[in-house]
Amino acid sequence: MTWISKSITVVGGVLLAHACYSAQEHSALQSFKATASTLTSSPPTAASLPIDIAIETIIALLVVIFGLVLGTRPMRPIQWHVWAGKLEREGEEGFLDSEGEVNRDYVGNPFRSLETRPGFIDIRKQRKEFAAWVKNGGGQVSQ
Amino acid sequence: MAPSLLHPPSQLSPSSALQLSQQAPIVLRDSPSTVSSSPFTALFSASETADLWIKYENLLLSCLRTGDERAAHQCLERLVARFGDDNERIMALKGLLKEADAQNNDELEVVLKEYDQILSENDTNIPITKRRIALLRSLGRVSDAASSLVQFLKFSPTDAEAWSELADLYLAQGMYPQAIYAMEEVLVLAPNAWNIHARLGEMQYMAATAPGGGGPSYQKYLVEALKRFSRSIELCDNYLRGYYGLKLVTTKLIKDPAKSTKQTDEGEFTLPDSDTVERLNELATAKLSEIVRRSIAQESGWRGFDKLEVTAARELLSEDASAASRIER
Structure with missing residues (x-):
């Protein structure tokens, strides 16, 4: 594995971790809101992830895959x-x-x-x- | 880098054979002498692999070659302890050891008698049959060896190794058509073997240039050789041996062009036009000089060529260049 592929993989991993952390924080905030809303009896909001976290996860995945593929050894000739x-x-x-x-x-x-x-x-x-x-x-x- | 013990050592150079047999004490000490088949001991010791026995066999062959009989006998003892006395391959190895130990022709005759004895009990014992043929050839009884080999090929016609041996036997006697026929049989069995294509090309070239080989078949052999070398290059990029042969053959064809068109009328073969031959010759020269240049410069990815082959190619090229400059002058 060259250093380029290694660093790309690390960047992708950091992005993925960040996306996970955001999702976790978001759900924590949602549940806090939900308990608050039952007290004030306002209608509950939809508990779906915001679009930016979903996009970040997909991009992180693609970056990790790219980094790993870049680091594979050259293929054996098949001809x-x-x-x-x-x-x-x-x-x-x-x-x-x-x-x-x-x-x-x-x-x-x-x-x-x-x-x-x-x-x-x-x-x-x-x-x-x-x-x-x-x-x-x-x-x-x-x- | 020491050669691996997992491959048959027959093509190794003397120095690598020596290297291998010098490893013998270490290998014999570190490898288990017997492997128990009971499941209880298998729990505690390393499991048996096929590699171990291949290693012993190859070590045996290397040690025999370098004259280290003690290690060879040790290897054989372990192999016998594992596979028993009546295993066909082990019987052949035992015979090989006896051949190597024999001091004179009388002892070799005794070994030959033993082979005959074994074959009279079981005449389908292929390793022993092969050993017997090899011993006959080694004793100089070439025609006996050839007839036994033909007999053997009658009951085992798909044995490419035996066909190849037959081709070599005939070639040593100068019987080119028979040798070429046997080599073609090898190609039928292994159509992608680029070295066999090159070998057949070499045989046809030898047949064409042999004294008395001239005459009507001269051109035919050269054209066949041209085809064989071209096929070997088609099967293997940058094949030094193939290009070397191609260069030799095309040079010959350019030097003596077709004397008449009589042969082509027979329909047996067609001579490629001189333009094609010229271009093939140029291609071979260019490729050979590239291989020689890069291999001598030890460029990475070009170090797999045999040193002697590269030297030979360089000599051929320089000969060709001096001949060309003489013509220009």
């Missing part, structure tokens, strides 16, 4: 070629969650196993290749 391009172009970095960890459901190119064929691995060849890599000083480069 195949855009998604695949993102996988190839950004690698793991394009699929981080809010904690900066790679998403659990990130698998890279899901069709890569058709080329690497884990069911048919030649373990002896892999071991030989790894030994050769170590012998050529590959271990030092990675450290």
Whole structure:
């Protein structure tokens, strides 16, 4: 969440709280008036909220929604070629969650196993290749 | 960033495989060795997740690759304790471990006999069948491996991995038409796999440029490869491998234009006009140079490319540029 969306959400929340407080005060005043009117036996007034409080509530709600929507993470691509391009172009970095960890459901190119064929691995060849890599000083480069 | 243990490690580089297997003691210490199935203990201990066993399996493969047999055996023990000796996947892992432990060809023959024994009891054991084929290939008995694989595909024709292995087997023997046929079967099973489209394009390009591959089918292979690379780019934006292949193929097509229109009359394929090929070539050059530039500058959002692939693309571009300047002079 960026600070813009956060501050908009806070402003909306304050407006909403203010509207609630106004409504509460208004009803308290109404009930006080009603008890006063029974004493003077004048006709009771309609106990509906004034229009400005209703408008304030609706605006506060819209502002809060706007702030929250502004703060959502960008959507995942839904078109195949855009998604695949993102996988190839950004690698793991394009699929981080809010904690900066790679998403659990990130698998890279899901069709890569058709080329690497884990069911048919030649373990002896892999071991030989790894030994050769170590012998050529590959271990030092990675450290 | 260390690679995740939740994905099969077969495509990792040696350094990341080493990184993974160095984690082995920690993972083995921190993960439970057995998970009780009684509900009473489940109240007090963490519940069992599928991740744990996938982790053990992948750790086993990485450790075997880096030669850490002790950790590999420990992983296998835990897997056996959970799934039992007669689980098909576990049987394949056990066989894999024996293959890795074997010192000479005689011991490998013994492992092969064991596979045959298992298959004679249950010949639908897919993991063991695959191990047997892989071992045959590893022993150099390629034709045996190919015929077993064809047998296997007869009873399991929807196994894309096996078709892909068959394509690779044929390709290693230089049997291009058969390899291309097998790869097309993979595409039938996984039509959206952009890397398989690119792989098929590469195979067709190899078939076209192989010694003795010239002749009437030369143009046909090139045009097919052009189509495959174009499709892989269509499926995946900024696909470096696809653009690389597209550039190679279009350069070839521009260099030797159609010798005659005889082939097009056969109706098997139509050669795209030279204008289209030129434009595709320009597009590939532009895209490749953009990818190389941004990837070397480490721009954010462009760091996912393989370093070696980027280097290769840069070499191709510079070769192309020097060739062009020579022509101008």
